[in-house]
Amino acid sequence: MSDHQIELQPVGRRGSCPAGETLLACAHRLGVELVSVCGGFGKCRGCKVRVMAGRFSEATPAEREAFTEEELASGWRLACQTYPQNDCRVHVPPESLGGQQRLQVEGRDVDVSLDSPIRSFACRLEPPSLAKPVADAENLLEKISAPGPIHLDIRVLRDLSTRLREWDWNLKAHIQDRELVAVSPPGSRPFGLAVDLGSTKIAGYLIALDTGKTLASQAIMNPQISKGEDIITRINFAIRSSDGRTLMANLVREGLMKLAGDLCAEAGVETVDILEAVIVGNTAMHHLMLGLPVRQLAISPFVPAVCGDLNIKARDIGLDFAPGAYVYLPSNIAGFVGADHVAALTATDGEWNHGNGMVIDIGTNTEISLITRGKITSTSCASGPAFEGYQIRDGMRASPGAIEKVYLWGEDVGYKTIDEAEPIGICGSGILDAISQLYLAGVLDKGGRIQKGSHSRVVEKNGHLEFILVPLEGDRRGPEISITQKDVREVQLGKAAIQAAIEILMEAEAVSPKEIEKVIIAGAFGTYIDVSNAIAIGMLPSLPLSRFHQVGNAAGIGAKLLLLSFAKRKAVGNLLSRVKYLELAGTPEFSKAFTRACLLEPYHLNPDAEGG
Numbered sequence: 341m342s343d344h345q346i347e348l349q350p351v352g353r354r355g356s357c358p359a360g361e362t363l364l365a366c367a368h369r370l371g372v373e374l375v376s377v378c379g380g381f382g383k384c385r386g387c388k389v390r391v392m393a394g395r396f397s398e399a400t401p402a403e404r405e406a407f408t409e410e411e412l413a414s415g416w417r418l419a420c421q422t423y424p425q426n427d428c429r430v431h432v433p434p435e436s437l438g439g440q441q442r443l444q445v446e447g448r449d450v451d452v453s454l455d456s457p458i459r460s461f462a463c464r465l466e467p468p469s470l471a472k473p474v475a476d477a478e479n480l481l482e483k484i485s486a487p488g489p490i491h492l493d494i495r496v497l498r499d500l501s502t503r504l505r506e507w508d509w510n511l512k513a514h515i516q517d518r519e520l521v522a523v524s525p526p527g528s529r530p531f532g533l534a535v536d537l538g539s540t541k542i543a544g545y546l547i548a549l550d551t552g553k554t555l556a557s558q559a560i561m562n563p564q565i566s567k568g569e570d571i572i573t574r575i576n577f578a579i580r581s582s583d584g585r586t587l588m589a590n591l592v593r594e595g596l597m598k599l600a601g602d603l604c605a606e607a608g609v610e611t612v613d614i615l616e617a618v619i620v621g622n623t624a625m626h627h628l629m630l631g632l633p634v635r636q637l638a639i640s641p642f643v644p645a646v647c648g649d650l651n652i653k654a655r656d657i658g659l660d661f662a663p664g665a666y667v668y669l670p671s672n673i674a675g676f677v678g679a680d681h682v683a684a685l686t687a688t689d690g691e692w693n694h695g696n697g698m699v700i701d702i703g704t705n706t707e708i709s710l711i712t713r714g715k716i717t718s719t720s721c722a723s724g725p726a727f728e729g730y731q732i733r734d735g736m737r738a739s740p741g742a743i744e745k746v747y748l749w750g751e752d753v754g755y756k757t758i759d760e761a762e763p764i765g766i767c768g769s770g771i772l773d774a775i776s777q778l779y780l781a782g783v784l785d786k787g788g789r790i791q792k793g794s795h796s797r798v799v800e801k802n803g804h805l806e807f808i809l810v811p812l813e814g815d816r817r818g819p820e821i822s823i824t825q826k827d828v829r830e831v832q833l834g835k836a837a838i839q840a841a842i843e844i845l846m847e848a849e850a851v852s853p854k855e856i857e858k859v860i861i862a863g864a865f866g867t868y869i870d871v872s873n874a875i876a877i878g879m880l881p882s883l884p885l886s887r888f889h890q891v892g893n894a895a896g897i898g899a900k901l902l903l904l905s906f907a908k909r910k911a912v913g914n915l916l917s918r919v920k921y922l923e924l925a926g927t928p929e930f931s932k933a934f935t936r937a938c939l940l941e942p943y944h945l946n947p948d949a950e951g952g
């Protein structure tokens with residue numbers, strides 16, 4: 341069978357699709373990032389497209405579940421379930437495009453005394469002569485006034501003689517932990533790379549190690565998204581396919597090199613000038629980048645292959661930096677609390693080190709640390725994809741046109757979209773606002789049921805009530821955006837997991853909510869949520885708003901600190917010695933707390949626990 345020609349509109353991408361390839365796989369191959377939260381299993385609706393011309397395979401049961409008969413008849417399909425059968429043209433709606441997400445990345449410098457493990461020495465050598473025929477390496481080592489013997493990286497050594505002559509015996513030598521990891525021309529500067537390797541995005545910062553200045557910062561989508569958006573789907577992909585682990589490691593390596601290349605281009609340097617990198621990510625991302633086994637992460641008791649920090653040669657994981665460059669990976673805490681949370685704790689320790697505090701990073705997986713009396717108790721919970729805008733009927737990622745804020749004043753409904761663009765869907769912070777505002781307005785009862793007749797925007801469609809947030813009116817051409825009963829349930833499940841985890845942590849440490857002096861909310865979603873709306877439905881404890889601090893990408897800031905300060909790396913050891921991990925998955929306490937927390941109401945302080 342021959343290939344078919346595919347045209348994807350309005351992105352304007354064309355290419356051939358071999359028989360037997362799904363529309364999703366074809367789009368990814370052609371560089372069109374369709375959303376695929378479920379990894380292509382027909383469960384998330386992320387990859388929905390509308391076929392405009394051509395012949396396709398029959399609709400699968402998953403598609404019959406996802407769309408009504410009318411929608412199917414008007415061409416709506418799930419790209420992961422659809423096989424083109426001749427040349428075709430397909431419309432990709434904006435909410436199915438994954439590549440435009442608002443990627444939080446902050447370029448601000450960190451406040452730390454510079455103490456990089458890289459030491460740079462400017463050296464001027466005597467050329468060898470018949471009177472003194474000293475070997476090139478020994479000639480250089482003699483000039484480096486570092487204590488103790490210095491080892492030579494073989495790749496540096498292979499180039500050394502050529503470089504010495506090219507640079508007229510004048511160069512900079514870069515030493516890390518008594519090893520020569522690079523040489524560079526005279527007058528050059530040392531650079532490092534800090535990376536927050538998230539499941540959705542990879543944020544990178546190119547930093548001058550001699551000044552601590554951030555020269556460039558950028559974020560890209562994690563290319564592993566093509567194999568599934570949540571961690572479990574990616575772990576399954578790595579386990580199920582024989583070369584799954586290698587493929588996942590290659591995807592992230594390519595992403596990291598692209599990011600490093602873009603950052604270096606912006607700063608006018610080369611990737612070979614990167615002398616060291618620090619990469620922080622959740623445990624699954626850490627393992628998938630290193631090509632480590634991940635099967636044990638997905639089954640009880642969910643243990644990592646390794647928890648301790650690692651210092652490995654960049655080249656050993658396919659990163660093309662300075663010849664002898666190292667990548668430092670800080671420790672993980674547990675299977676679902678990784679080095680990114682350790683980095684976030686490091687970045688915010690000034691906030692929580694004195695007194696009782698909480699550090700919380702909300703995502704598909706939410707990590708929470710409770711700090712009391714100098715002890716840190718960490719846990720994680722599966723809070724589901726609703727806060728990333730998934731499993732929500734009109735949900736989408738945080739990209740232009742996504743409703744990110746919702747207000748209700750009586751009959752009036754207001755909203756704000758990202759970039760003030762025409763509304764095309766609703767993202768995580770918007771759906772949280774919507775549920776909270778609907779609850780406060782009496783449109784939802786405590787159980788989350790939409791109340792018939794409670795508001796003029798409540799309508800019944802196909803036997804189900806929904807709230808129309810953005811109607812089709814005037815010359816607005818759509819789409820209509822609604823909150824369905826199922827959307828409310830998804831948010832209830834996510835918020836209940838977070839609320840239950842917080843509750844159990846506090847009970848375990850015998851702390852009442854009002855004893856918590858600071859709640860530090862880290863991460864992209866946490867940056868944009870309206871804390872008062874999260875409090876109103878119980879997702880966060882009822883505390884004065886002044887105790888909440890939305891700190892942005894704390895993991896990225898932590899990675900920078902760990903790149904610039906060896907003292908900070910040593911302090912992580914001390915921090916980890918104070919961490920106790922609390923496993924919640926499958927415990928009866930968690931199930932009970934979770935059921936209670938499904939109710940929409942403020943998290944009332946338990947009077948029996950209110951010692952303080």
Ligand code: FES
Pocket residue numbers: 375376377378379380381382383384385386387388418419420421
């Ligand atoms: S439904 Fe197609 S990728 Fe999830």
